[in-house]
Amino acid sequence: MARAFNIRFPHMTVTSHAARKWLMGEALPTQEKLVALAEWLEVEPTWLRFGNASSSESSASVQKSGDRIESDIRLLSEPERKIIRAALDAVFSARQILK
Incomplete structure (x- = not known):
């Protein structure tokens, strides 16, 4: 996410750590x-x-889903x-092309 953000907005870059904190x-x-x-x-x-x-309850559900994704990724x-990173990059690139 940080890489894709930085490509789109090079005048206000973010670190991968910051992007992770946003997502979490x-x-x-x-x-x-x-x-x-x-x-x-x-x-x-x-x-x-x-x-x-x-x-x-809705917020708890989203948090639970995020926790599961994070724990699944740790198992890889x-x-x-x-x-997974390449797949996400491809999705974000495709989105940009479709704009």
Whole structure:
């Protein structure tokens, strides 16, 4: 994600550690980066910042899903992780081409 963000917005680069913290809900991007992310993902910045979850149950479900993905990725070997990274890069590249 950090690599794709940095390609699209080279004037406000982020580290992979920062992007990971965003994805894990441990940190929030600055307003400028939040607006850039919203533009890239074609969503409203307000939705990206606050979402539309109407209950704590919905938030818990999203967190549980994220925890499972993270634990599954930890089980992969380094070559398998590279395959996943390549697949994600391909998806993000295809999105950019379709814009």
